[in-house]
Amino acid sequence: MPRTLTAAMVALVTGMNATAGDRTYDPFLHYDRAMNVLLVWGGTSMAAGVPMVLNDDPWVKRIGTQNILWGGINAGIGVAAKALNRRNRVSMGRNDRINSFRRSMVINGLLDAGYIGTGIALAVLAKNERLKATGVGFIIQGSFLLGFDWANYGLTFR
Incomplete structure (x- = not known):
């Protein structure tokens, strides 16, 4: 089962049934496709953030702001x-x-862990509710990025 899951992840990200040990594996194509995933995540984050910032709930509004900011940064990095x-x-x-x-x-994985840690610290320790919500936004974005970076790192060894 884990091999099937790994093969599905390889096919999803790289668009091919190849691994780094396989001579048909194209790391340039893998990298390009990984950046496509980052672009989609960035665009989705921004799109999800827009209605959130229009919400009256300050928590939802703050998390939406984080989605828009992180989404823009991720899309820019992808491009x-x-x-x-x-x-x-x-x-x-x-x-x-x-x-x-x-x-x-x-x-990037180390940076992602820092984003998650910062988010946890803000969510737990901040006295201000806006900062707590900002922390939740950091946790959401950092968690996706950590999974994305670890998965792509691992795919280069298969």
Whole structure:
């Protein structure tokens, strides 16, 4: 069952039934498709945030604000990373792309853990309800990003 789940994740993110150990695995395509997922997450976060900021509940409004801000940042990162990946396809070898991808996923995963930790601290320790809600927004976004980065890191080893 775990192998089937992994194969489904590989197919979803990379669009192919290949792994990093397989010579048909294209790390540039994997990276590009991963950034597509990040773009969709960013757009979905922003779209979900708009009606939330129009809500009268201050908690919902604050979480919606976080969705819009994080969504914009994630979409911007996705666009820039796709452009950089196109340039790197010409100047970077396959193994260098795999190693660079892995390194960026590790660094991003550490940052994601920091976002989640900050969110937990705000949600639990803040005296201000707006800050508590902001913390929940951090937890939501950081949790998705952590799962995204770990999954993509793991997919480069299969």
